[in-house]
């Protein structure tokens with residue numbers, strides 16, 4: 116039976132239909148790129164899809180707001196669901212959208228969880244203790260459903276990207292994980308589906324997150340000790356109007372371990388999560 120389409124793109128709602136399409140491409144020896152998303156697509160997602168298209172013959176984009184990566188009280192219900200608008204942005208880019216419902220992804224007695232240790236223990240993992248098990252589990256399921264050659268994840272969720280790379284290595288899932296650059300608004304705010312929650316006043320404050328992050332990274336790159344620089348960065352965020360800062364940390368860019376000496380002695384990354392009103396924003400960048 117022919118699949119539904121949205122803006123001319125076939126939409127598979129079941130894993131069987133998804134596999135049917137991908138298997139047909141495989142018979143023609145076509146390569147497959149994959150971009151997993153939770154929808155509410157913005158230019159950042161589109162750039163990941165374009166990167167997948169440049170590298171592979173066919174691109175699958177999944178749209179699934181994964182309940183298991185949200186804790187009670189987080190924004191699962193409020194998370195924007197905009198499938199038709201999403202499909203429009205994928206026109207001429209994605210060859211297939213995979214948009215399952217929760218019942219297709221999780222049996223009522225689903226009882227398997229993928230837990231990635233080490234890289235998940237701090238930062239987002241400390242602030243959202245059940246988050247990465249939900250992400251790793253759904254991404255493992257999605258990768259095994261699509262079996263792409265390459266899967267592209269945004270660097271905006273830097274700890275997620277490292278977590279997925281570690282999982283794929285540890286479980287020998289035969290896919291190359293590629294990190295795509297963070298796209299930014301004119302004032303430098305990292306593009307995010309959650310930016311839609313911000314009021315105009317909050318949006319102004321949000322634009323300071325990347326500026327303070329960059330200044331803090333710069334101070335450390337020039338020799339400031341990490342504890343003093345991050346303390347000053349947190350004070351600057353509070354001064355700028357953020358309600359609270361979950362973390363502002365400079366970590367080893369590969370392992371996310373802290374630098375006990377207070378100086379980066381390996382490639383480093385600065386990572387932040389801060390709240391304005393009801394919105395929680397994250398960002399990161401290299402310390403260079």
Ligand code: PAF
Pocket residue numbers: 151152153179181184250253254272275
């Ligand atoms: O980054 C996201 O949008 C999600 O965490 C992902 C990778 C699609 C898994 O649900």
